[in-house]
Amino acid sequence: MRQHHRPLQAAPTGANRHILQAARPLLGLDRENKNLRVLAFGDSITEGWIHSAWAKVPWSPRVEQKLQQRLGGDWNIEVVNGGVGSAGVLDRLNDAFRQQLSSAKSSGRPYHFITFEAGINDLLLQNRNAPEIFERMRELWALANAEGSTVAVIPTLPTNVAGEREQQRLALTAKVREYIKHQxxxxxxxxxxxDVESTFxxxxxxxxRRAQLFDDGVHLTVYGYELLGDLVARGLSIAMDL
Incomplete structure (x- = not known):
């Protein structure tokens, strides 16, 4: 939460009315060509912002390294960092995500997998509530699925903020978990x-432990970002059946 001062078809009825059918099959792993392209998308947590150092140490290179180790040196693996500091899904992340998908499509280099981490800026900077944040997230995931990308959702990480805003974060993560489970x-x-909730x-x-993982109560330390990268790489490996 870095402070800068600044046609899919859904089932029509019933519990599954929000199940969205992709316009194209999921790409998955391109085992034939040994090619994997991943977008690490999110806010300043994905960007790797460390406030005390006024620097970025993104975890995406660590994910790329771990996946390379699992798949082998003959694979062409690219993990693109799409972190946007201070942005929420109800403002700049919405446009940034759509632009990432559009650019990938126009270049003929789609993302096989996308990691999606967001929501804390909507909650803490913009004072938005869980239902509206979740609905926008769901729309963006559907757009990615329509392009053949599998989306790995990292529910909004905990922070040092308690009270009503934390209750909204918990409500948001509950919605995310339940929706993906049903899907x-x-x-x-x-x-x-x-899901990295218990770790953070x-x-x-x-x-x-706070001093180990958190730089300022919201952003992580170098060690915290390395740990997050390891957890993301492990989750992607499971999803890829590696």
Missing amino acids: RAAGNKGLFLI AYLSMSPE
């Missing part, structure tokens, strides 16, 4: 969850 149960394999549960961890 997968209904056959949509274009969404899956990389700021309010319930010791002061020593």
Whole structure:
């Protein structure tokens, strides 16, 4: 939460009315050509912002390294960092995500997988609530699925903020988990969850662990970003059946 001062078809009725059918099949792993392109999309957590150092240490290179180790040196792997500091899905992340998809399509280099981490700026900077944030997220995931990209959703990470804003964050993460659970149960394999809540549960961890993982109560330390990268790489590996 870096402070800068500044046609899909849904089932028409019932519990599955929001199951969106991709306009093209999911790309998955291109095993024939040994090619994998991943977009790490999100806010300043994906960007790797460390406030105390006024620097970026993104976790996407670590994900690329881990996937390369699993798939082998003969694979062409690219993990593109699409982090946008201070942005929320109800403002600049919306446009940035659509632009990423458009650019990938026009270049003929689509993303096989997309990691999606967002929401904290909508909650803390813009004071928006869980239902409206979730609905926008769902729209963006559907757009990615329509282009053949599988979306790995990282629910909004905990912070040092308690009270009503934390309740909204918990409500948002609950909606995300439930939605993806229902989607997968209904056959949509274009969404899956990389849930890191327990690892980064700021309010319930010791002061020593907080100092290890968190730089300022919202952004992470170098170690925290490395750990997040490891968890994301593990989640992607499971999704890819590696």
